[in-house]
Amino acid sequence: MVGEFTCAVLGVGVTEVVRTSSARRLPAVVRSRYVEMADVLAAELAELPAGTRIAGEHEIAARFEVGRAAARAAVQELEQRLLVRRVRGSGTFVNKRIDYVISQRRAPSWHQTVREAGAEPRSVVRDVRRAPLPAEEAERLERPVGSAASLLIRQYYVDDLLHGWSNEWIPADVLADVDIAVHAVESVDAILRQMSRVQPVRSWCRVSYALPGPEVVAGLEIESGRPVWLVESVSRDAGSGRPVLCSRSWSRPDAARIVVEMDGPYQPEDE
Amino acid sequence: MVGEFTCAVLGVGVTEVVRTSSARRLPAVVRSRYVEMADVLAAELAELPAGTRIAGEHEIAARFEVGRAAARAAVQELEQRLLVRRVRGSGTFVNKRIDYVISQRRAPSWHQTVREAGAEPRSVVRDVRRAPLPAEEAERLERPVGSAASLLIRQYYVDDLLHGWSNEWIPADVLADVDIAVHAVESVDAILRQMSRVQPVRSWCRVSYALPGPEVVAGLEIESGRPVWLVESVSRDAGSGRPVLCSRSWSRPDAARIVVEMDGPYQPEDE
């Protein structure tokens, strides 16, 4: 039921000219075949648990009595709606996004957020090395450009499906040897609390939807050029106010539904 | 240059098993033809001003000596990268997204934000009517469900391209006659300040990326089922703290690059 918005509207005069882009006489009752098929399949998919394998393209083509092109278009439509993931040579599988809520009142623990969404988190260290701070990270960490730091690169899985990729920078004056600690605990926050007696709290955060660089494209195993979630964040020590951690983390759009909740300048007391 | 990430990584042992989903022997130097074409076209597009019409599918097919299917796939790839907009019967046009930054330190004026991004904003009133408050809006406005309010529905254009669609709710006790005021000024904030002596400030805001309902699909003129930006917001009167405005506004992903900037609980003094 897409065409409900016919040409109604406007019981009042407006100062600006109302230019609908088309006359919209008959509100497109045509509805191409592959979209109809996608709608039918989407309704069926909604009942199935994540990870379930759905019918192949040939099968769908036979069922709806269309060519493979139309069947393929339907499945592609489902993929764009983020309802399925397709794996070449293997099949098409039901996808579920988790709700990933970012707010000021919530500690920035990825593992905990995922668990609260009812899924199983897992992270894998892909690299940990010492490197000089690049310009942007240096500014955020309020350190000189090129000063010593540790770079931690991790990959994230939710229910064994690839979810995200992150770069985390920790200045050397906060923690010298990250690599000996990183294998025991899941969160960098925990490492910092245990190893260096700081209390990290998130002091700044920026969420955007951007085109990733080649390293991230590979790390997320996505097609080149498709936009992904980017969450940038700075944590400070609650005691001293000094920045202790700065991170960029990218997430696949088909893996998470990111929600950012923000309170404005007006804060009612005791609420 | 996508294949730069070969099979390097991992100079350290990790506790968890590193399961890359594929063995990745030869890192896919194959690069399908349509992606190569899309990359070439994307580079050329980057030089052109927004709104420029690019070559048709037949022309591209002839130029790269491929069939129309491959040419079409390349242009579709550009569309998914949000670099072009396609109009049936007319052509394919260079697209530019504006940066739309939402932060606590910034007043929630859409027109101003668009102008700061270097584009020309325009809004059109699609409907204004009195209606009883639905449950969710009532809760946000701290009014009884079903109490009297005005609903203002607007459509937004940036450089004459369709950008967004919004529902704005104003309780009747704040402002009784919205329709006589709405045609003169661009922002509801301004109406409230002029007509009812309140000082609206944004007290809460939520940004997500969600599947829109049929009314919004029509209002944004997008394909059914594709996700769009959703910004929900509540403004209160700076003096009394009472909610005076509650809105939902949807934006086309190809029209805006939404960035949410948030300060955490830790606030350094004087910075």
Place this chain on the structure above:
DNA sequence: GAGCATTTGTCCGTATGTATT
């Protein structure tokens, strides 16, 4: 307003490539 050429949208049938199982 009617007619026409252009352009994208949809779909067919077929074929080959490539990753997974």
Place this chain on the structure above:
DNA sequence: CAATACATACGGACAAATGCT
């Protein structure tokens, strides 16, 4: 190695929307 399933591609056809005559 073989079977399966998705990925890419060709050529052709018609539909639908647009813009111009």
